Amino acid sequence: MSQVEWDSVDELEEKPFQLDYMRRLLRYVLPYRRTLSFVVAVVLLNMALSLAEPLLLGYIIDEGIVKHNYTFIHGVGAALLGFRLLGWLFGWLHTKLINFTGQRVLFDLRQQLFNHLQTLSFRFFDGRPAGKIMSRITNDTNAIGELINGGLITTVMEVTHLAGIVVILFWMDWQLALLSFATMPLLYLIVSTLRTRIESAWSRSRRTMSAINGNVNETIQGIRVVQAFSRQSGNNEKFNDINIDNKKAFMRAIRMESTVWPLVEMVGMLGTCIVVWFGARQVMNETLTIGFVMAFINYLWRFWGPLSALSKVYSQLLSAMASAERLFEILDTEPEVKNAASASALPPIRGEVVLKEVSFRYGPDKPEVLHGINVSIKPGQRVAIVGPTGAGKSTIVNLLMRFYDATGGKVIIDGYDVKDVTLESLRSQMGIVLQDSFIFSGTIEENLRYGNEHATDEALREAARSVRIDKFVAHLPEGYDTQVEERGSKLSVGQRQLLAFGRVLLSDPRILILDEATSSVDTETEQHIQAALATVLEGRTAFIIAHRLSTIRDADMILVVQDGTIAESGTHAELMQTSGLYANLVQSQLLMQQSFHEASSKPQAG
Numbered sequence: 001m002s003q004v005e006w007d008s009v010d011e012l013e014e015k016p017f018q019l020d021y022m023r024r025l026l027r028y029v030l031p032y033r034r035t036l037s038f039v040v041a042v043v044l045l046n047m048a049l050s051l052a053e054p055l056l057l058g059y060i061i062d063e064g065i066v067k068h069n070y071t072f073i074h075g076v077g078a079a080l081l082g083f084r085l086l087g088w089l090f091g092w093l094h095t096k097l098i099n100f101t102g103q104r105v106l107f108d109l110r111q112q113l114f115n116h117l118q119t120l121s122f123r124f125f126d127g128r129p130a131g132k133i134m135s136r137i138t139n140d141t142n143a144i145g146e147l148i149n150g151g152l153i154t155t156v157m158e159v160t161h162l163a164g165i166v167v168i169l170f171w172m173d174w175q176l177a178l179l180s181f182a183t184m185p186l187l188y189l190i191v192s193t194l195r196t197r198i199e200s201a202w203s204r205s206r207r208t209m210s211a212i213n214g215n216v217n218e219t220i221q222g223i224r225v226v227q228a229f230s231r232q233s234g235n236n237e238k239f240n241d242i243n244i245d246n247k248k249a250f251m252r253a254i255r256m257e258s259t260v261w262p263l264v265e266m267v268g269m270l271g272t273c274i275v276v277w278f279g280a281r282q283v284m285n286e287t288l289t290i291g292f293v294m295a296f297i298n299y300l301w302r303f304w305g306p307l308s309a310l311s312k313v314y315s316q317l318l319s320a321m322a323s324a325e326r327l328f329e330i331l332d333t334e335p336e337v338k339n340a341a342s343a344s345a346l347p348p349i350r351g352e353v354v355l356k357e358v359s360f361r362y363g364p365d366k367p368e369v370l371h372g373i374n375v376s377i378k379p380g381q382r383v384a385i386v387g388p389t390g391a392g393k394s395t396i397v398n399l400l401m402r403f404y405d406a407t408g409g410k411v412i413i414d415g416y417d418v419k420d421v422t423l424e425s426l427r428s429q430m431g432i433v434l435q436d437s438f439i440f441s442g443t444i445e446e447n448l449r450y451g452n453e454h455a456t457d458e459a460l461r462e463a464a465r466s467v468r469i470d471k472f473v474a475h476l477p478e479g480y481d482t483q484v485e486e487r488g489s490k491l492s493v494g495q496r497q498l499l500a501f502g503r504v505l506l507s508d509p510r511i512l513i514l515d516e517a518t519s520s521v522d523t524e525t526e527q528h529i530q531a532a533l534a535t536v537l538e539g540r541t542a543f544i545i546a547h548r549l550s551t552i553r554d555a556d557m558i559l560v561v562q563d564g565t566i567a568e569s570g571t572h573a574e575l576m577q578t579s580g581l582y583a584n585l586v587q588s589q590l591l592m593q594q595s596f597h598e599a600s601s602k603p604q605a606g
């Protein structure tokens, strides 16, 4: 089944020019306008120096070589050398300053995006794969950086270059200039018909490349499943197809590009030939000098460079427009769950939780997944949430943490509607441990302190002891300073779970939400986890999405969720008496455990 098809990449690479986007982008450049004005001045000076060169060479021929005037040759030659040296200095200065500005703009943009992303609500991330968001922060900001770095200055430089050349040519001899530009319509025809084709060939090549990246990425992430199902050869074939696609697309783009520019140069050469033809006759008639014709031809040759550079900037501009649209889409997304204008800080709570007629849907066009839920939990109660898959258990805890806002009814904590208090004050008194305990790269200590950076060392050790990671940490050569790598990949599943318990314990929440792990760990770790759990839960209101009968049986209150409603609630003993849904669930779980024991106690065949 692998994986990422190249034609599934739906993001447009180019967008038509939009003044609004450009204005908004320029706002990022505004703080650096002084440096930029200086760069523009330097670039213009440099351009003036460069534009003088052919004229000076012409003078050397006419006034120096033809007239055998060595002093003139030496003088103008030295001036040319001086111009080149100055040009080199100006070039160095402008490259340095423009890169500095480009990097500052990129820095600001990236920082703003990162800060903003962290404030966005879960709903934003629900419909967007992480890979795409990441590519926005890296590729799209880079595309804009390139436009600012290269594009802006290239435009200033090449437009003045072109204008300068045209003005000089007409100033030198307007009739000859008109003649040499007679080939322009032909040139326009070639470039305008082939440019879009070249661009679409490059775009196909880039899209196949991103499919290659996507495939490699997915295969590495899923390597265990790939190998377990022995899918290597199937994947190889798929990858081979995409790889061939990429090679073909690249070769097509190269073929077209290597046809167009020589064609353009040929047309340019035609203009030069016309000038040589007429110029030569006039030189022989002595109405023009050799130096003059040489200078004229030199300017004509210089004409094509800026044209090709500007056509590249144009493509850069269009792809920066597409990138700008994607980035502005993120920056313009308001966090849905945010502090109300009148929000006050939630005072220290006891942990009473009431859900009043709570209903919820994940989006305006999505079906309702919770329907008028009513629940009342006293401080310190342990609540087990059970029910079939897709019933709405995780949705309920999402609303408690205010990851989403209820679409109907109220979530009330200690008498406060969660929408009336600040997110910070609410979440700082709540803790959550998910099945897949997300561990960050960094040390064990940093991970433990994640929810409470200022905890004392003593409290840290105590928390580690309570969740029983102290012994295993003691065996590590670097102890609490051990790096756990990305997502805690150096730790076992059980260790990660215990570390997550330690992290939440140190942040000392009044209300704790826990998604009990379904993944099996060995009996000893399991015992550790259960003991750690007991410590973590002590004295707190706890909601546990429970999978183990033991956890459920010990709960003060069991909520049986079915199809987005609370089908039954009560203690284990109460619910068993009703012989309803819960009793059925327990029966089936008991039966499952029984058959599991029978199967595992049978002697192995063979």
Ligand SMILES: Nc1ncnc2c1ncn2[C@@H]1O[C@H](COP(=O)(O)OP(=O)(O)OP(=O)(O)O)[C@@H](O)[C@H]1O
Pocket (backbone or CB within 6 Å): 126, 362, 366, 369, 387, 388, 389, 390, 391, 392, 393, 394, 395, 396
């Ligand atoms: N982010 C989301 N966007 C849209 N629909 C969602 C989202 N998350 C869950 N749902 C839908 O909401 C319903 C309830 O899902 P929920 O995750 O709360 O179930 P659950 O009882 O926790 O299931 P499980 O035991 O499998 O984790 C399901 O129909 C699910 O498809």
